[in-house]
Amino acid sequence: MDGTRKDTKYSTMKSYRKELWFNVPSRRAFINITPDVEECLAESGIQEGLVLVNAMHITASVFINDDESGLHRDYETWLEKLAPHEPVSGYHHNVGEDNADAHMKRQIMGRESVIAVTRGKLDFGTWEQIFYGEFDGQRKKKVLVKIIGE
Secondary structure, eight states, X not given: OOSOOOOOTTOOOEEEEEEEEEEOSSSOEEEEOHHHHHHHHHHHTOSSEEEEEEEOSTTEEEEEEOOOHHHHHHHHHHHHHHSOSOOXXXXXXXXXXXXXXXXXXXXXXXXXXXXXXXXXXXXXXXXXXXXEEESSOSSEEEEEEEEEEO
């Protein structure tokens, strides 16, 4: 197969949308949501297209990387050095709040990830997995999964 495809007048673009909800009991966490996204893809019936996975809250993130506990601990250490939670009085945003660092951590880790779909599967590189990053937990937040294709 050379990667080219002839379009036909019978091709139909499909669209699928689902919200995943999380209520992380701790302030911060990294959760592998790859199985959830794979389930969405199977439900969609889409074989070729794109998946958008988007954190729908300004103190949470979606990113792709390796599912390795040492790396996750390194992220935690690195993010805390870049945007430390304490002292909360060190942030202008924290008048009546204490989550300015969570906004900054989200900015660093990113809002969303887009993954290609090939033959009905997420088209990942070696070791790639999808993660939900929570930086200001202890309340319900959602992640949008939007899939388009055919």
